[in-house]
Amino acid sequence: MPFDPSSLKYDANGLIPAIAQDHATGEVLMMAWMNPESLLETLRTGQVTYWSRSRQALWAKGATSGHVQKLVELRIDCDRDCLLLLVDQAGPACHTNRRSCFYTALRDGEEVVILTPM
Template identity: 55%
Template sequence: MVVMSLDPKIADRLKRNSDGLVPAIAQQYDTGEVLMLAWMDDEALHRTLTTGRATYWSRSRQEYWVKGESSGHQQWVKEVALDCDADAILVKVDQVGAACHTGDRTCWDADVLEPVVGERPQ
């Protein structure tokens, strides 16, 4: 496998965890719907930026995966941004089908917690 390199201007900014990974949040580009959280290393981010397909690092399988390659539930990249601290990545995508491995549209549908709802002061 040929390892591609991430642009040094981006790589120098990234703040990775001890495994060399950065959390990546996938969001539906046109509705703002939060779809899933996955992980990227430099190579996964480079592939995402250069192929138009969301590519992640699977911590369980220890390999790269292009979202939808086997399921058909692809993510077509529309925009990618780093947060202000460069320790998280936002990938705005056009999601085809389910984003969650459970078959749900998003990974955030199942366990909605019941917080005390705060009110902004007048």
């Protein structure tokens, strides 16, 4: 069955959450937003492109930093309201220069930084 981006469930702003996961290790790297245009651009080029809510523009991951994400596989959740992007990540995924944006763990009621910048 051919993929139709309009079959997805977007929020009131026309966005859908997209979780980037390293295709080889399974590590969760980041979460960002996509709209139909960024999704189609990602599928067309193979380079993951998100929608930047702050800039109100397409954002090709790594366009300025060089830390690009190449799409390996796109998965759609059962409710069709969230995407999982299996990616090949070049360099850190987080703007803090860490491998993952999920670098703070809650342990015994305390926040603990578990990843240092690369």
